[in-house]
Amino acid sequence: MQHAPLILPAPAKLNLMLHILGRRADGYHELQTLFQFLDHGDELGFAVREDGMIRLHTEIPGVPHDSNLIVRAARQLQRQSGCRRGADIWLDKRLPMGGGIGGGSSDAATTLLALDHLWQLGWGEDRLAELGLALGADVPVFVRGRAAFAEGVGERLQPVELEEPWFLVVAPQVTVSTAEIFSDPELTRNTPAITVRSLLAGDGHNDCQPVVEKRYPEVRNALNWLNKFVPARMTGTGACVFGSFPNRGDADKVARQLPVTMPGFVAQGRNISMLHRRLEALVQGVNA
Numbered sequence: 001m002q003h004a005p006l007i008l009p010a011p012a013k014l015n016l017m018l019h020i021l022g023r024r025a026d027g028y029h030e031l032q033t034l035f036q037f038l039d040h041g042d043e044l045g046f047a048v049r050e051d052g053m054i055r056l057h058t059e060i061p062g063v064p065h066d067s068n069l070i071v072r073a074a075r076q077l078q079r080q081s082g083c084r085r086g087a088d089i090w091l092d093k094r095l096p097m098g099g100g101i102g103g104g105s106s107d108a109a110t111t112l113l114a115l116d117h118l119w120q121l122g123w124g125e126d127r128l129a130e131l132g133l134a135l136g137a138d139v140p141v142f143v144r145g146r147a148a149f150a151e152g153v154g155e156r157l158q159p160v161e162l163e164e165p166w167f168l169v170v171a172p173q174v175t176v177s178t179a180e181i182f183s184d185p186e187l188t189r190n191t192p193a194i195t196v197r198s199l200l201a202g203d204g205h206n207d208c209q210p211v212v213e214k215r216y217p218e219v220r221n222a223l224n225w226l227n228k229f230v231p232a233r234m235t236g237t238g239a240c241v242f243g244s245f246p247n248r249g250d251a252d253k254v255a256r257q258l259p260v261t262m263p264g265f266v267a268q269g270r271n272i273s274m275l276h277r278r279l280e281a282l283v284q285g286v287n288a
């Protein structure tokens with residue numbers, strides 16, 4: 001990582017609620033969800049290569065180099081832009097995988113924004129978000145970097161201003177496959193659409209939660225444990241669950257009582273992602 005001239009964060013997200021409205025002909029689900037970022041995430045380092053190769057120097061167990069969303073994002077951008085340059089990339093993986101906090105999607109979005117900058121493509125958020133959607137339903141919100149109410153399959157985004165509480169995120173030691181949950185016959189798929197207004201007034205639940213609780217006792221246990229302190233909910237298709245606190249001290253106090261079998265972390269909810277704060281500072285530095 002110390003060789004990388006550009007180091008950028010890839011923050012986690014929470015789905016504060018997730019309603020499934022229906023299923024499209026292509027199998028994807030129409031949903032409504034509320035995304036907020038956390039000030040906790042992976043970190044990536046980037047250096048330009050002139051020989052056109054894309055090389056990720058950090059291995060993730062179980063994810064082959066060419067399947068990593070970082071490499072796939074870089075190659076797609078290179079191919080679609082016709083850029084002849086390549087990149088060396090390093091990853092400090094801190095987010096649990098398959099946790100519903102968007103680690104892979106966030107890594108992909110950070111890669112797109114970093115290489116757009118380093119390769120001087122001038123693509124901007126609109127085109128990068130469109131390219132990102134083909135990599136995963138959650139990539140566009142990370143490219144945009146604004147807390148948002150999302151509709152469609154997650155790609156129609158409306159920025160929202162939310163409170164920024166502290167969260168305790170508990171990560172049960174299981175990996176939940178998003179595809180598995182979305183294909184469960186027992187998944188509720190007919191929640192009526194709500195307006196962003198009623199949502200901000202406090203409506204909302206996660207339709208995936210009962211299905212995951214039934215299949216994964218570890219997730220049910222984590223919810224039961226956290227519910228003893230604050231109302232607990234699952235993010236995305238799990239496995240992570242979260243509860244909110246008005247200040248860091250209160251969240252830390254509960255975090256210290258976590259059983260060893262249930263790791264977790266405390267982070268603040270953010271309406272603007274750390275990645276975008278860092279990129280803005282970078283651009284201002286360049287122009288100064």
Ligand SMILES: C[C@](O)(CO)[C@H](O)COP(=O)(O)OP(=O)(O)OC[C@H]1O[C@@H](n2ccc(N)nc2=O)[C@H](O)[C@@H]1O
Pocket residue numbers: 015018027028029030031033100105135136137138139152153154178179182236237
């Ligand atoms: C559930 C969420 O985490 C909410 O943020 C996301 O919508 C999932 O986003 P993601 O992990 O980027 O998902 P993708 O990689 O696009 O899709 C994984 C699988 O989930 C199912 N899937 C995903 C999103 C969606 N709106 N409907 C679906 O049915 C599909 O079976 C797909 O094959």
Ligand SMILES: Nc1ncnc2c1ncn2[C@@H]1O[C@H](COP(=O)(O)OP(=O)(O)OP(=O)(O)O)[C@@H](O)[C@H]1O
Pocket residue numbers: 060062063067068069070096097098099100101102103104105107108138175176178236237238239
């Ligand atoms: N850079 C990456 N980081 C994490 N997972 C990756 C990466 N590249 C590919 N993957 C694959 O993607 C799968 C899902 O990873 P991810 O951590 O994004 O799940 P998630 O948090 O459940 O995401 P979401 O909330 O978007 O559904 C992993 O199990 C892994 O096989």
